Amino acid sequence: MAIGYDSLPMLFQTVLDTPMYEGVGTLAHDIARPPNVTEEHTMLLQGAAAWAQWPLSNISIISFDAANPDRLALSAANSLSMDYMVGAFSGVAWVFLDVIAATARSIFFKGGQGVGCGWDFLVTATGELLFSTVQVGDSQHTYSPAGTIVISTWALVGWSRLGAAAKVYKNGVNVTSLPGAHVNPDTAAARDLHIGVTDGHALPFDGYMWRPRIWSRQLSGIEMSELFAMEKAYFGV
Numbered sequence: 001m002a003i004g005y006d007s008l009p010m011l012f013q014t015v016l017d018t019p020m021y022e023g024v025g026t027l028a029h030d031i032a033r034p035p036n037v038t039e040e041h042t043m044l045l046q047g048a049a050a051w052a053q054w055p056l057s058n059i060s061i062i063s064f065d066a067a068n069p070d071r072l073a074l075s076a077a078n079s080l081s082m083d084y085m086v087g088a089f090s091g092v093a094w095v096f097l098d099v100i101a102a103t104a105r106s107i108f109f110k111g112g113q114g115v116g117c118g119w120d121f122l123v124t125a126t127g128e129l130l131f132s133t134v135q136v137g138d139s140q141h142t143y144s145p146a147g148t149i150v151i152s153t154w155a156l157v158g159w160s161r162l163g164a165a166a167k168v169y170k171n172g173v174n175v176t177s178l179p180g181a182h183v184n185p186d187t188a189a190a191r192d193l194h195i196g197v198t199d200g201h202a203l204p205f206d207g208y209m210w211r212p213r214i215w216s217r218q219l220s221g222i223e224m225s226e227l228f229a230m231e232k233a234y235f236g237v
Contacts, residue, residue, distance in 0.1 A: 005033055010223060015081050016041050016193075016214040018072070023051050023060035028072060034216065037081045043072040043195065052208065057234040061210045064196050066099065069204030072195040072212070079193035082110055082214055084119060084161075085184045090219040091121060092158030092169075092227060093195075093212040094235065097151050097205070100127055106203040107157065108195060108212065111188025113139055115199050118188030121159050122203060123149045129168040129175065131159040133182045140180040142166040148175050151207075154235035156228045162218040171237065172228030174221055210234075 006012050017032040018041075030041035047068035052061050064070040082089075091108055099105075104124045111118015116136040124130050129144040142159070148170055149155060158169045164183070167176045195212050196205040211231075228237075 010226060013215050013217040014213060015216050018043055019211050020060045020062060034081065039078040039081055041074060041078060043074050046071050046073050054235065056236050059234055061208045063208055064205045066204035066206035069197050069201050071197040074193040076190050076192050079110065080189055082193055083187055083189045085187060087216060088162040088218040089214065089216055090158065090160040091214040092156060094154060094156050094210040096154045096208040097123065097149060098207040100149065100151055101125055104203045105205045106196060106198050107205065109198045110193045111191040112198060115191065117186040118191055119185050129157055129170065131166050131168050133185045135183060135186045140182045142168055142176060142180045143178040144168050144170065144175040145177045154237050158224060160219045169224045172225035
């Protein structure tokens with residue numbers, strides 16, 4: 001008998017899971033099937049985002065070039081379930097950055113800084129992981145130390161938010177050094193979800209990415225650690 005996707009405890013309340021199985025074309029399909037969500041979460045490759053394979057494991061990944069800029073996009077209408085305000089939410093992605101210096105590198109962006117609503121998750125120009133919640137005229141931030149992320153190295157990065165508290169993670173470890181007191185984001189219902197850029201295609205990601213995921217709940221530290229343990233062999237980490 002097949003096991004239902006969210007019958008696995010780790011996957012409970014997953015709303016976006018893009019494993020990048022396709023390896024060709026302009027679509028990256030979502031395999032999460034959250035209850036009571038009828039949106040189409042298939043993401044569109046834009047710019048010149050290109051498929052690649054990682055030699056160690058031959059899994060399909062996506063190559064981002066900041067010069068284009070490359071990104072994955074999901075329309076506002078199809079990302080309403082990720083318009084988080086009051087509720088808890090979390091996310092992860094495997095990243096390999098070719099360039100960090102000179103500008104921050106966006107990973108997830110739904111509204112976010114600069115547009116006065118929503119939330120975002122990025123790597124700063126000094127290698128910090130940064131998670132933000134945003135309101136008109138204000139925003140709150142949770143950081144890891146500078147140098148947490150370095151170029152040419154795979155890392156599983158993510159965040160987990162519950163109420164005013166948020167944590168950022170690298171390779172299954174809580175690396176929060178400067179936590180913010182997070183206020184509920186203002187609605188980003190009119191904003192697309194972008195992976196690899198901001199709303200205005202700024203702060204472009206440069207390098208490789210695999211399997212971005214979002215949950216409508218708080219992931220525990222144990223779950224972050226388990227995710228890393230299950231997947232690290234793909235990248236020799």
